[in-house]
Amino acid sequence: xxxxKSWISKFAAVAAVSATSLFxxxxxxxxxxxxxxxxxxxxxxxxxxLNFANDRTFLSAVSDIPLDKDTLQRFxxxxxxxxTDDTVAYVTGKGIDKVFGVNSGAQTKAAKELGEAxxxxxxxxxxxxxVQNELKEYEGKMMNxxxxxxxxxxxxxxxxxxERYGQLPKVLVLHVDRPPCNQCAGTNGLSVLVxxxxxxxxxxxxxxxxxxxxKTGSTVKIVE
Amino acid sequence: xxxxxxxxxxxxxxxxxxxxxxxxxxxxxxxxWESGSTDAMIKYLDNDGYTVSEMILMRRDPFGIYVQxxxxxxxxxxxxxxxxxxQLEEEVTIKLGGNPWTLPQSYFVDLQIAAQVASSYIxxxxxxxxxxxxxxxx
Numbered sequence: 187x188x189x190x191k192s193w194i195s196k197f198a199a200v201a202a203v204s205a206t207s208l209f210x211x212x213x214x215x216x217x218x219x220x221x222x223x224x225x226x227x228x229x230x231x232x233x234x235x236l237n238f239a240n241d242r243t244f245l246s247a248v249s250d251i252p253l254d255k256d257t258l259q260r261f262x263x264x265x266x267x268x269x270t271d272d273t274v275a276y277v278t279g280k281g282i283d284k285v286f287g288v289n290s291g292a293q294t295k296a297a298k299e300l301g302e303a304x305x306x307x308x309x310x311x312x313x314x315x316x317v318q319n320e321l322k323e324y325e326g327k328m329m330n331x332x333x334x335x336x337x338x339x340x341x342x343x344x345x346x347x348x349e350r351y352g353q354l355p356k357v358l359v360l361h362v363d364r365p366p367c368n369q370c371a372g373t374n375g376l377s378v379l380v381x382x383x384x385x386x387x388x389x390x391x392x393x394x395x396x397x398x399x400x401k402t403g404s405t406v407k408i409v410e
Numbered sequence: 411x412x413x414x415x416x417x418x419x420x421x422x423x424x425x426x427x428x429x430x431x432x433x434x435x436x437x438x439x440x441x442x443w444e445s446g447s448t449d450a451m452i453k454y455l456d457n458d459g460y461t462v463s464e465m466i467l468m469r470r471d472p473f474g475i476y477v478q479x480x481x482x483x484x485x486x487x488x489x490x491x492x493x494x495x496x497q498l499e500e501e502v503t504i505k506l507g508g509n510p511w512t513l514p515q516s517y518f519v520d521l522q523i524a525a526q527v528a529s530s531y532i533x534x535x536x537x538x539x540x541x542x543x544x545x546x547x548x
Contacts, residue, residue, distance in 0.1 A: 271508035289509040323484040331513070332486055332548050334506055365420050367507040368451035373461045374484045394420040394446065407460050410422070 248398050248410055251359060253391050258363040261286055265296045272296075275339035275362035277347050279355035287342025300346070310336045313345050317382055335375035340366060340390065344379050356386040365394045377406040411462065413532060416451045418443050426452070428529035435467065435475065435525045443469035448507050452528060454537030462537040467524060470504045474518035477527055478548070479539045487545040489527065492516045517548075 258274045267274065272292035276284040288296045293306050314329040314336050324332060335341050340362050347354055360376075369375050371390075380388050380399045388399040397410035415426035417434065419442070431452065434442075443450075449468040456462050464480040477489040492499065499515040523543070530540035539545065 268508070271505065273508060289507070291509045317484075327548075330511075332484075334509075334511055337509055337511075338507060364507060365447040367447050368416060368449045368464075368466050369506065371416075371447075372451060372453070372464050372466060372480055374464075374480050374486065378484060405460060407458075409459065 249359075249389050249391065249396050251389065251391055253363075253393060254361045255363065257284065258361060261299065262363070264299050265292075267292050267295055273339040273362060273364050275343045275360055277343040277358050277360045279358040281355055282347060282351050285343050285347035285350060287339045287344070287346055289339045289342070290337040292339075293342075309345055309349065310342070313341075313348075313379070313382070317378055321378070321382060323378070333374070333378075334367070335370045335378070338367070338370055340370050340376055341379055344376075344383065344388075348383060354383050354385060356384075358385055358387070359389045359391065362390065362392045365392050366390060371395070371397060371408070373406070373408070377408070380406055411454055411456055411535070411537065413452060413454050413535075413537075415532075416447070416453075418446045418448060418450050420446050426532060428532040431528045431532060432525040435469065435528060436521055440469065440471040444505075448505070452531060463539070465528065465531050467528060468504075468506065469521070469524075470518065473502055473504070473515055474520050475524035476513065476517050477519060477524055479545065481539065486548045487539060488517050488548045489519045489523070490514075490516050490544050490546045491519055493544040493546050 254276075257276065261274050261276070267288070271289075272295070273289045274286060274292075274296075275288075276286045278284045286296075286300060288300070290307065290310065293300075297306075311329060314324065314333055317333075318324050318327075327333070329336055340360055343360060344354070344358075366375075376388060376390065377399050379385075380401050381404070384401075385399075386401055390397050390399070395410070397408055400407045400409055413425055415423040415431060417423070423430070431450075434450070449466055451464055451466050453464040454462040463482075466476075466478040466480070468476040468478075470476070479487040481487070501512050502515045502518075503510050503512045505511065527540050527543050530542075531537075534540065
């Protein structure tokens, strides 16, 4: 037999669930958001009135393409890459197969799987020099010091795709198995290659961040 | 114009406070700063969403914090402890996103200075490179 107190609390719980169901069913259709993954739970200060655009569980409003973990993991399993240090990415688009790239620290280990002679620093230097010559940027600078993105997996996949196919499709999707650093995500990173390769839209899908690099004329916007 | 802050753990915070960013620089652990993207970024966007400027922060103990300011057309400045002779100190190799990066050790400044320059950038509300600090074009 229920006491008055427990009956009231059970009734309140059922009423709350019903009310929530009614509320949710009455909501207009929301933009589709894709849950990509959980962020490590560091104890960050949150006692300020801050506008957290994302909160631990990452939601993307710019793309609902899920990260292709399986393909990236299959590439990894064929190599001897470090789980902590090395990065694998691939780029794909209309009319081109998946083209993989790795960070410079992994390129020797992945050379056999990449299957081409020109996978190393020479390739990265070639495109850094193209930026210097064609965009007239980074002139007189050393790649290692100022252009880290050229040494990372995301750019590597774009360079290798250009080597293989020449002109790339205008719209590309890039999958990468770790969160891009801000050198890559910033305006001096993948944006530079988007301008060099005359790509209109590059969507970057990672475990915890999705963004588009969109070219309009000679300028580039990061959309997320 | 608005500012956006990306933490190493991939949180995206619009119009962050200087106090919040400073507290992450001064109080969070090195393991926090080497997690996720392994760096942080503050950037200013114009009303159309185009980037006006960026400040990238990368803490690596025991060296300190690397602070990079990106202006237009890949123009980059870094804070430097020895702006007259940045190569004075030996080079150190750290990892960015797991990949090795060798830099002059003088490119790493004390946490307090990094907190000051980040606060100055946030409080400026205009995206300009904070003055009164030792920058060199990298």
